[in-house]
Amino acid sequence: MSATLSYNYCFYDSTVPRNNKNLTAKRAAKLKLDEDSVFVTNPRISKSLRRHRNPSKNLPASTGPPQDFSLARALRYYVDSGNMENAVCVFERMNHSDPYCWNVLIRGFTDNGLFREAIGFYRRMESEGVRADKFTPTIVIKACGGSLSFCEGQKVHGNLFKVGLDLDVCVCNSLISMYSKLGYIEYAVRVFEEMPIRDQVSWNSMISGYAAVGDGWNSLVCFLDMQALGMKPDRFSIISALNACSVECFVRCGMEVHCQVLKFGFELDVMVQTSLLDMYNKCGHMDYAERLFDKINPKNTVAWNAMIGGYVLNEQPCKSFACFRKMLEEDNVNPDAITMINLLPSCAQLGALLGGKSIHAYAIRKGFLPHVVLETALVDLYGSCGKPKMAERIFGEMAEKSVITWNAMIAANVQNELNMEAMELFQDLLNKPLKPDAITIASILPAYSEVAPLREGKQIHGYIIKSQHHSNTYVLNSTVFMYAKCGELGTAQEIFDRILFKDVSSWNTIIMAYAIHGFGRKSIELFYEMRDRGIKPNGSTFVSLLTSCSISGMVKQGWEFYHSMKRDYIIDPGIEHYGCILDLLGRTGNLEQAKNFIERMPLEPTARIWGSLLTASRNNKSIEFAELAAEHILSFEHDNTGCYVLLSNLYAEAGRWEDEERIKSLMKNKGLRKTIGCSLVETKGKPYRFINQDRSQIETNTIYNVLDIFSSKMGDAKYVHSVTKFRPQDLLKKRANSPENHSVRLAICFGLISMKIGNPVIVRKNTRMCKDCHSAAKKISEITNREIIVGDSKVFHHFRNGNCTCSDYW
């Protein structure tokens, strides 16, 4: 025994030269291969000749039972229990010349998701000159499929071709599966078409392969073709066909497959049941899914996960939590990483940071981390809950990242207005081997919608047109919104019209585009058009609609939509909906009611919720409520600079200078600085940026002259708001920071003198427009008889004939 051990350890130690026996074997194998390759690579030798060769003639005869049964048993035991460390230990003590132990070990790695290691051991097997037997290729191909390494798979395929094993039915079936897992469906199709004999597994591999690449249609075609040849579907075919129905949202097809489930007697098969309920969930038929779920007995973790995921998918986050709680009450079921992954988006939907954090903690306690998908879901959660720093931390500490992880991080930055960070991240990604996908582009686009020049947005649009994503609905939806945010509502509408396959998000986007521009009636019109075209609205549709009603001051309609959402569409209001409702309440000026609404809300109020009350307080000049709201907002770790500024302005307007001073010094102590207000106007494709009191532009003199003319024309009205806003001593000084010289006004004047008459002047600014500038813009539109559009950080104000689309509430 000890002799065997020391002998085997020689292999492990790379400093010890390998014995000649193996080298000879390797050379012999190579010679054999060369001989074969002459045969098979000769194009004149027909395909049929190759087909009729007996593939197994190249395989070594069985070496018989291994010398040590107990070691082989131990190896199998460790492999089956997932203890690969011990499995390797046992393996190292075995005689390596038998392919059997290699096969078991490589399969073990594959079954435990350690694909790289599986391929590594296969390479070692080759280099040690151990000849593969008929089981090895299928095992290795599976590992290649799992590791998503196309190169490795091609190499193996090539070798199999050389030894004539590429026509073996098992090998072909695993090749089909490997290629479709890698996304190369056309390779899978070729293998399928060229194989001499197809069995049920071959058909099943194609059905699942098409579904895996998102081609549910062809998957179902295969499902039917197979039956036309007289083969009955088995549980594998059924499960894959159901997957195809989910992919295409073909609920009627799904029901037909459901009938077959009953006909062929699979109705008690848990996997089939789970696939069925998943199909109904994904097609939006929660009622059927719930009924099926009730019948599953006993329910395993996967079934629970599918149901929790279904509620999340159908935007019923409260129900998904309820389902999770029921799952915890069960004795024999334990939540796993996928449970967490399914549950996390419901926290994001509810804006429930605390819930998300407790899931995070639970995942840590249960040892689910590290886990790429779970960590990505966490990045997404923290991003959605206004915690980009937390998202960043998880992202930074991740051992493994996928494109989806990058997408989540970019989105986290964009959602939290960290546009520069998002753009930098996008640049970083371009230098990585990972390829940006449609979702990356759609996520980065909003960063270009803020105060980046339209020219840059157009450049990205150009990149999209040239890329393979030019007709991707998801990408186009983001492009529509980008143009809307850049003030080009017409271009947005044009691109929307040209989207070939408009999904619910396309409609939500265009409704929101008109919403932020203050065209409430147009938004509602589009909502009805969408409904008439059979598109089912979701939670976001109502966010768009409610936003539209609040911006356009359509309070009554807003409430009607809110009730209809719950009653007619069974959608639980999320934190966003509550925010919109608060904006509606703010408009009516009933701050007491708004406060009560926040207290009665079933969700934890976020900074955005209190921000809504703060805005309402400002518009209704209530310092009492503003202080209440501010107190809450300042308790968040959120970037609340805007809140300080609003509050200090409010104190100033009321002449409460001491309080104003207090807030200013609070800001100073916290190291917060007022965001530098900046306005952007573009003419002839060139961007011009203005800050307050800007004198850096070439046209400065003209701009200030025009401004003076307007000031005199506006007459006394100009100081109505501002007179109380400045301390007496400040009024004596040269009014340095007077709203008269605010960046928006400079930009408007520049726009008026440099743009063609008839074109609207479009100005975008990074902070909210102040009251003074708002009334000035109204006047200017009246005096000049031109349309002025100012997009601030929240809404677009369309000034025409002395009026604004926001009806003076924003």
Next chain:
DNA sequence: ATAGGGTTAG
């Protein structure tokens, strides 16, 4: 003694 196709996920 060992192989190929299957459920839930960002």
